[in-house]
Amino acid sequence: MLDGIRIIEIEGLGPGPFAAMMLADLGAEVICVQRPDGPPLPGLPAENLLDRGKKTIALDLKSDADRPVLTALIRSADGLIEGFRPGVMERLGLGPETCQGWNPRLVYGRMTGWGQDGPRAKQAGHDLNYIALSGALWYASPPGQPPVTPPTLLGDIGGGALYLVAGMLAGLIRAGRTGQGTVVDAAIVDGSAHMMTLLMLMRSGGMFRDRRGVSLLDGPHWSRSYECADGGFVTVQCLEPKFYAEFLLKMSLSDDPEFARQNDPQSWPQAARRLAAIFGAKPRDHWTALFSDTDACVAPVLSPAEAARDPHLAARGVWSDTGALQPRPAPRFDGKALDPAPAPRRDQHRDEILRSLGP
Secondary structure (H helix, E strand, O other): OOOOOEEEEEOOOOHHHHHHHHHHHOOOEEEEEEOOOOOOOOOOOOOOHHHOOOEEEEOOOOOOOOHHHHHHHHHHOOEEEEOOOOOHHHHOOOOHHHHHHHOOOOEEEEEEOOOOOOOOOOOOOOHHHHHHHHOOOOOOOOOOOOOOOOOOHHHHHHHHHHHHHHHHHHHHHHHHHHOOOEEEEEEHHHHHHHOOHHHHHHHHOOOOOOOOOOOOOOOOOOEEEEEOOOOOEEEEEOOOHHHHHHHHHHOOOOOOHHHOOOOOHHHHHHHHHHHHHHHOOOOHHHHHHHOOOOOOOEEEOOOHHHHHHOHHHHHHOOEEEOOOEEEOOOOOEOOEOOOOOOOOOOOOOHHHHHHHOOO
16 A cells, blocks of 8 residues: 555654554555664564565764665655654754755654653653553553553553654655654653544533442443463453343343443442353353344454464454464555565665665
8 A cells, every 4th residue: 555655664663663663564664763782672573574575774863974874764755754853853864854854845754752842852761651641541441450451552552653654654655745744742641632522422412420339431330351260361342232232132131130230330330240250150152152143232352372273364364473473464454464575684675675765
């Protein structure tokens, strides 16, 4: 889909490399400019899955000897991605104004946690901090428990990388139409707040409240996870009345008065205790089989390795396990599930990249 688009990625951590990987998954030529002294995080494997489909070259951003190569790459590119704190690229002489002076159509993508401005802009932070401050963490647990979310998914990837990808694609469309580049300020705190728009719609309609445990999805017995007898877990989220009715039917609870008031917060705690005891009496596979062909909106909590073997995900080819377990590119186009491209070694494509820049 992005054949013919060249992206220069200045090597970093987390959401920036993920965004560049996704652009490579979509067919862009992504050249990752790596540090000559090794990966930014010690212990990363030599072949980093986030570098799949990319080309690699090691350059010292502070070296006068490497500067002509980096300048030529930026001049040749459609987009650039960097994930330093605000001001770092400017101090290196590689800020947006400089780079777009060389290449006016360049889409310059900046990935940070707090954004390019504001009181916290130059402070350190991580995924959990950003989504806590943005409001996105507020509803992320049953009542009475500390909020918890899957590491990196809501902040780094959802509020960060995917918003950077959207910004880059929008900028590339405009540059293709007008020849004018842009600066994309993708901040995890912004993106994770923006992801709450649907919840804010529900809040304006009274379905979500600022007090935890009494809202549509963070308090009901029919919207949470339950532990099973074998230590596994199942999820239940039968929101619509017809799905709730089917859930009660499969659980033999259709005539139980404690489950009759689906949307009454006063009934939720006791109903949740009852369900916890019921689910806790049988292993996870029992419940998976019971609800396997229903609209009751129940699904097991699987590890990545288990997910790869799940009949539905296996049929769609969601996961690939050719040497390293990893998800295949998404979304799909024309119904095709593509295999992930191999991850290169550090500096693997130096000679090829230098040849592409000419004498």
